[in-house]
Amino acid sequence: MTDGNRKSEIGNRDEGAPPLPVGPRLVESILLPVGTAAVLIAFWHAAVRLSHTDVFPSPLSVLRGVGELARKGVLARYIADSLLRVGAGYSLALVLGIPLGIALGWYSTAARAVNPVIQLLRPISPLAWIPVAIVLFGVTNVAAIFLIFLASFFTIVVAAMNGVRNVPGMYLAAGRNFGLSVPALFSRVIFPAALPRVLTGLRVALGVAWLVVVAAEMIAVNSGLGYLVIDSRNAGKRYDLVIAAMLLIGLIGLVLNTLVRQVERLRAVRWGFNAP
């Protein structure tokens, strides 16, 4: 990114803060976390060796486990299946949650009616919904997707609602002053003004949706990384595969989060993320 240089040319806000040279930044953002991970893995390895455990796998046997999954051809399929389930449930939550949240943010009477119900349902763990999901959808893939939907839906609704509620009155007044109709006011002022908060909600919701993949895949389905955790434990106590699946879930979660963070760096929304 070259915006550090651009900024110091324009305006005088950042005159005291020259952009960091690339070298130290690279060290901080890549080498430091990699170093931390290396230390933890070394510690894990040493702990397994010194305790002479024959249940808990060493880092190396976990790595071999991943290789075994890849050779059997299930690794890519499980990852794809989990991503598809989360993708389906999350997309549904997004498509329904954003319009609902925007409507609730705009119509305060509707919000007063609906918000208590949302706040009541929101703290219920998706785990508690498992029996309900099975009653509603049977022991099927749909039940799993429903759980993921539930896990992300309320977060998205609340973020969109608060985003719209917090649009400064000045922006609305300016939009009205320029003669915007109500639909135009929504598309040209309210939506872009609320977008940073909505994006934050989407990022948090994606994290939660991915978090719930294990619980969702406990029911019904016979593929996916969550299923792999349960199945490896039940079928032969393969703890190397349990840990492998856990780490893969973590790794993919990290990648998803990083991808969504890239959206937050777009110039049209960046103002909402590093406000002074």
Next chain:
Amino acid sequence: MTGNAEVKVHIQDLSKAFHTNGHEIRVLEHIDLDVREGELVCILGPSGCGKSTLLNIVGGFLPASSGDVAIDGLPVRRPDPRRIFVFQERGVFPWLTVEGNIGFGISGLPATERAARIAHYVRLVGLEGFENAYPQELSGGMKQRVEVARALAVNPDVLYLDEPFGALDSITRLVMRSELLRIWQTERKTILFVTHDIEESCQLADRIVVLSARPGSIRRVVEVDLPHPRDLSSPRYLALRDSILEEIGLAHRI
């Protein structure tokens, strides 16, 4: 210079009261004021005297409790793109570039005409080279220029400015005042300018409307017949400023 021009904004016996928790707070009382076409009128008063409320009523954002506001003989009922309200620089849309902001109110124009209009106002407010910058990357004074350009781009008859330079540092504020005068002389808009700054009103206005503390009413209307550019050390300027200081009841020394 505008003595014979027609009345643009007509305010008659305007009063405003707010009701909160059963209490009535009277904010404005019996305001009568005519603003002529092309005139720059400053509404001057202490904080909380209702001068912003007055501007919001004239702008169509708030209803009056009683009395009338008419522009070109027609009563004001809602905001209108022919009359643009300029906030402190916080009214600039942060999700749009300088160009996007300035072109905000003219999205209905054909693309080439719109681009030409944007380019014209970018030049007028001196933001060449910053067309694609986002407000976040600009200083306070530059954001204020963007907002003034955004207002001018729709070619309004009237500009309402509500303490537009209040958040700027004192040097930028002086620069912006002379910029505003330059633009006003080029574009010949009718301007209502709300301020609590006596010097500012003396530097800018054709007429200064001095409001009392709440409930705000007009204490005095001062005609300023000093030509622009005004010499801020001339005896006439100083006499004007002192007479307003006296009117507001402030001592000459601190």
